[in-house]
Amino acid sequence: MLKIPHNAKPPNVMAYFKKPTNTMNKKIFRIALTSITLISCSPKLSVISGVKIETENVSQEVYVFSKNEIMPENTAFLGKVETKGNFFTSDKFKVNESLELIKDGALQLNGNAVKIEEIRSPGPFKSKSYDITAMVLQIEQKPIQRFRIVTETNNKDSKYIKLYRPKKVFGSGISYPIYINNVFVSGLDNDNKIAIELENKTENSYLEIESYGKLYKVPLIFKDNSVIYLKCSVSSDGSPKVTIPEFNIGETEYSEIKNTP
Numbered sequence: 001m002l003k004i005p006h007n008a009k010p011p012n013v014m015a016y017f018k019k020p021t022n023t024m025n026k027k028i029f030r031i032a033l034t035s036i037t038l039i040s041c042s043p044k045l046s047v048i049s050g051v052k053i054e055t056e057n058v059s060q061e062v063y064v065f066s067k068n069e070i071m072p073e074n075t076a077f078l079g080k081v082e083t084k085g086n087f088f089t090s091d092k093f094k095v096n097e098s099l100e101l102i103k104d105g106a107l108q109l110n111g112n113a114v115k116i117e118e119i120r121s122p123g124p125f126k127s128k129s130y131d132i133t134a135m136v137l138q139i140e141q142k143p144i145q146r147f148r149i150v151t152e153t154n155n156k157d158s159k160y161i162k163l164y165r166p167k168k169v170f171g172s173g174i175s176y177p178i179y180i181n182n183v184f185v186s187g188l189d190n191d192n193k194i195a196i197e198l199e200n201k202t203e204n205s206y207l208e209i210e211s212y213g214k215l216y217k218v219p220l221i222f223k224d225n226s227v228i229y230l231k232c233s234v235s236s237d238g239s240p241k242v243t244i245p246e247f248n249i250g251e252t253e254y255s256e257i258k259n260t261p
Contacts, residue, residue, distance in 0.1 A: 043085035043093055043129040045101045050079015050109040050136055062103040063142045065115040066184040076138040081105030081114075085127035093129035094175035095119060095187025096261050102134050111136035116184065119177055121212050130175055130187075146205070147180050149261070150197045153227060159198045160227045161207065161220065164254045167191035171234025177210040186261045188232060193257045209240040218242050229254060 065071065083098045093101075106114045114134040122128050153160040163178065165188055172190040179185060186194055188209070198205060198220075207218040209232065216239065222228050229250025235241045245253065 041090055043083040043089050043098060043101065043127065043131060045105050046082050046084055047105060047108060048080040048082060048133075050081075052108050053110045060107070060112055062106045062111065063113040063139065064099065064103075064184045065113060065137070066179055066182055067116050067118070068179075068182045069115070069184075071115065071137070072139055072141065072143060074140050075113075078109045078111045078136045078138055080117075080133070080135050081109070082133040083129070083131050085129035085131055087125065087128060089127055089129045091122065091128040091173055094173075094189050095130050095132075095177050096175075096189075098130045098132050099187070102132050106134075106136045109136045111138055113137040113139045113142070118213075119210065122173065143183075145183065146199045147183075147185070147196050149186060150195050151260075153195055153197070155197065156226070158226070159222055161196040161198065161230060162193065162227060162250065162254050163188060163196065163207070163230045163232060164193035164257050165190055165232045166253060166257065168234065171238065174211075174234055174238060176232065176240055179208040179210070179215070181205055182208075188261075189259075191257060192259045192261065193254055194261060209242065211239045214239070216240055216242070 081102055083093075083101045085093065102114055106112070114136055117133045117135060120127070120131040120133075122130065150160075153162070161180075165176075167190060174190070176188045177184065177186075178188050178194065180196065180198075185196060188194060205220050207220060207230070208215045209218065210216075218230065220228060221244075225247060227247075229245055229247065231243050231245050231250065231253065233241045233243075244250075
């Protein structure tokens with residue numbers, strides 16, 4: 001029978017398990033960081049339906065229809081695409097950035113237009129990006145627009161909307177889709193401005209700002225000037241608050257903002 005001396009030490013079981021070294025810790029950290037980086041860039045573009053084509057040499061412009069806009073005759077439906085982010089997606093992908101991905105998806109299906117079905121806002125435990133679902137279309141002729149985004153406002157025969165959002169910490173991550181007469185214009189982000197030229201025949205024109213699927217209508221009253229300044233801020237519930245400042249105040253505040261879509 002094997003005798004164990006009374007003063008013998010018990011075996012060190014933990015000695016069989018190696019302690020992580022600094023080198024091992026660094027490798028684990030690099031792997032984790034790489035994984036997070038790979039999934040935290042842009043939202044994923046998904047082709048829900050439709051047939052893809054080669055798009056290396058495709059560079060045509062894609063027209064954007066709003067969900068409330070009437071489609072022209074002979075419009076062909078080619079499929080559906082969407083952008084889908086997650087909790088790690090970059091919050092830099094707001095309305096305009098996600099819409100560019102949607103346009104890329106349209107080109108993959110040989111489309112020259114998209115019709116927005118839904119713009120989903122970020123939220124807690126949801127995607128950090130603005131995700132969009134849209135139908136991909138082929139249209140024979142693009143609708144005639146009664147407005148355009150411009151950098152100069154010196155056409156005497158036109159009227160201009162100068163819409164701006166001063167830089168604020170509260171609501172800085174919110175991006176508002178902007179429409180004129182149901183037609184999509186652009187997304188309006190924090191510390192951004194947009195100059196929109198309208199045709200002179202725009203007595204009944206109106207501007208709409210979307211927030212969480214709801215549209216807020218803003219009448220356009222030019223009075224004695226061909227330019228109207230609209231100041232947009234974020235209310236406590238996240239909805240847009242639009243005011244018409246005095247012309248001189250609006251001109252000064254607008255000029256202080258340098259960022260445009």
